[in-house]
Amino acid sequence: MMKPIKTDDGSYTFFSEQYGEHYHSITGADEESMKKFVEPAVKIIESRLGLTNSSLTSPTIYIIDVCFGLGYNSAAFLDYLGNIIPTDEQKIQIHIAGLENDQEIIDKIKANDSSFKSYPIIKKLASDGIYSKNNIKIELHMGDARITVKDVPKNWANLVFLDPFSPKKCPQLWTEEFFRNIYERMSSNSCLTTYSCARSVRDNLRAVGFEVVDGPRVGRRAPSTIAYKR
């Protein structure tokens, strides 16, 4: 039975016995989602998403949240957008495809204590498997992400949050083959973010066509990774 663990920024994570790892950095789960996954991705393609001027270049933002877990990366994105554009003024449509293979962690969302303002949306999603209201649509694709990623249309995603357990513990989700399938589902001028800066991960990202740069250093000396599809 997994129990919630408080991280250094006050937000909660869990520990996976199967993988021998926490679901988030224990230096701060919320911070990790916001600083490593959401902010760098949005900043890099802000103008492409139409967030920096009044004429929207992309009326819908499409996101793949790979390894959805407790849904912090999607929640952080919704909070981030709510901070720059008031929720009731948002003309932007958001469509998120969450990939996850473990119903137990999805069930944990229902009683999870999170301070993300948008977490009630994630809780409703966890109960219903789909969320569709106003400008936000989120669907969960349950199963092995290597298979379910193929449910996503090609050239679809503007942003991808790639958040598997570590390359050592979960190597199958850091391969060239999996990255190629993700790359094919991303639009031009789109961006993928991940916490890992492992050499093998970056080599595999480059091998399928991504431009790879350092992401921010948060809670440790090593950077995260930003991968850009031109």
Ligand SMILES: C[S@@+](CC[C@H](N)C(=O)[O-])C[C@H]1O[C@@H](n2cnc3c(N)ncnc32)[C@H](O)[C@@H]1O
């Ligand atoms: C590091 S945690 C992700 C944390 C998550 N992004 C969050 O905000 O809570 C890794 C997640 O990958 C999921 N996972 C592991 N293997 C998978 C697979 N083959 N396909 C889909 N999800 C997988 C685990 O169940 C776990 O929820």
